[in-house]
Amino acid sequence: MANIVVPDLKTQFHQLIACPSVSATDPSLDMGNRPVVELLGGWLESLGFNVEVMPLKGSPNKANMIATLGGKGDGDGGLVLSGHTDTVPFDAERWQSDPFKVLERDNRFYGLGTSDMKGFFPLVIEAAKSFLDKPLQKPLIVLATADEETSMSGARALVEAGKPRARYAVIGEPTGLRPIRMHKGVMMEAVRITGQSGHSSDPSLGANAIEAMHKVIGELLVLRKEWQQKYNNPGFAVPVPTMNLGCIHGGDNPNRICGHTELQFDIRPLPGMQLTDLREELNKRILTIPQDNKIQVEVTSLFPGTEPFEQDAHSELVKAAEKLCGHQAESVAFGTEAPYLKSLNIDTIVLGPGDIDQAHQPDEFLALDRINPMVNILRDLIGRFCL
Template identity: 65%
Template sequence: MSNNCPDLVSMLRQLIASPSVSCTQPDWDQSNLGVIELLEGWLADLGFQTEVVPVPGHPGKANLIATLGSGPGGLVLAGHTDTVPFNAELWQSDPFKLTERDNRFYGLGTCDMKGFFPIAIEAAKQFLDKTLQQPLIILATADEESSMSGARALAEAGRPKARYAVIGEPTGMKPIYMHKGMMMESVRVEGKAGHSSDPSLGANALEAMHSVLSELIAFRGEMQKQYHNSDFVIAEPTLNLGCIHGGDNPNRICGSCELEYDLRPLPGMDLDNLREEVSRRMAPLADRFAVDIQTKALFPGIPAFANQRDSNLVRTAEKLTGYTAQSVAFGTEAPFMQALGMDTIVMGPGFIDQAHQPDEYLAFDQIKPTVAVLEKLIEQYCL
């Protein structure tokens, strides 16, 4: 083993110190190449064949495919390199400086999910002098927290190819075999402004939006009657009315109004079909209020994910961790890995309630057990 690859804590420290925020707002959005270059250097030094793959249409963004061994099957250990935006003033320590206190590592991305990479590399180090019968692939992706452009590009390119995939999102090392999808959508109403003393002078977008809101709430109720999956804590699809903006003054007829909402579909609910249904329901409202109503996806959306409850990888993970496989409501890159033909689960150190908030941390006691489980998975699926 080369001495150029740092120890686990040093790797984590360097990854946290490399900013890689991804965001739909350009002022926040950053390149992830600093993180990719660190990982590529360490893994190449350990003997992995590495390939940095730019994400088409996204300058400064790239995925990393690092492969040890060869063969038609194998195991992918996957994670995303980006983090969410942050409020530095709410942190007790520098978000970009790994800080140790209370038997925890604090820093932006410690659990979601830069911390997974040093752990995966630490597990891989135990197999560098062994002949793998199937490849071990460490996969690092871009923009999971915003558009999932990295995972989408990989799925479209048909790579990497393997038989099994573990996505190391923070689940407390409980295997996740199913999660809801996620859609973020907007409805924009364009009316006609005018003096509020005479409603006939305009077409009030806010009044039309009142009916848009009612229609979406009715649609939510219909979905929740039609779709139900008791394997989820919240067994129905959800639709959250998130934010609304419209008008400019009390004495003006509102000329435009826009609503943004979040929809979390269950497995079996098609994203495009849901969008078409919303658009269909908006058309009569546009006619009724003499306005223009446009629906738009704020990002392409994440399909729901469902593996077989008794798949080989699910059963193996349950045996190794002692936890029964579960479902979650948040979205991951799992459907894109599954689209590549892999038996896929989500399972990693840390907990989702520590992510996306100030003083994000990874507890010390999560690290060694995760390394041990990953070593067992590599042994089973690659040796």
């Protein structure tokens, strides 16, 4: 790897976008991210970084990468520049160009992942080049993760391993060059009810799962109202926790008593609300609803969930980012890997050049006039926290 020539910034964009790395809950669409990680690792190793590739357990085609430059290796201080290497699935017929080929048009780079968020890495490398001949007293760490768009399994693996060790971190998700210090968490839950089917002409022959679910939905709406009365954070555009009843399936025919139904919903809690407490309350409220003895109710999580995130407004990192960006740190509604890095005792902000409005959309793009400002911000942060 050491003899690899690191291409220019534009070529890095082309090569990264050309490496498909879709992560999806549908196994037929899910891919690995190893080619992206190995490409980045080769470039960074050529620049003098010490590169560690961490395959995910049970998924050898998926891996995290930790690349470290300078510092004493004792975990005391340093800056992490972090991004995920996977993208969401795409509808090729809705794109005006090939999602895996960078198209430069209208002062933009078009391509899948240009904004969210492979396009962050060439900017990190461009900023890091300014420090290759400087003695970094604290480590500069480039972190690339897997599966952020689905299970967060890459971030979870880092927490389990206790890596990386540093003092500060910037996650380059699309924030429009505005520092973000708070976001809501997310839970995705399901209630499954098994009743007893039978002929609809005689309700006593069965137990209707849809009618039982009606009671559950009523209780969920009561609980949602209670949470929204109890929790409020004016720092968010939607200042209360939300609960969305997303999809429901059940039954098979109008003249048959429904024997099974399932409701799936999400909850987006505010900072200060713990997922374990919320799940405990859900179980307490739903599983104690009086039901026919022929009815079985199960509450289950569709994925482990991501905690809400909040970084202290007075953190040195927040203050530095606010000064560099010319904006006060804000909140966003979408989730990131920030709470996982925060759990490793790393002061963390989310700050990137893209726009969330472009994420997960056909013809995703990164505006070219965002590149130099982001590189300059990264150079300033590296100089402040690593030199």
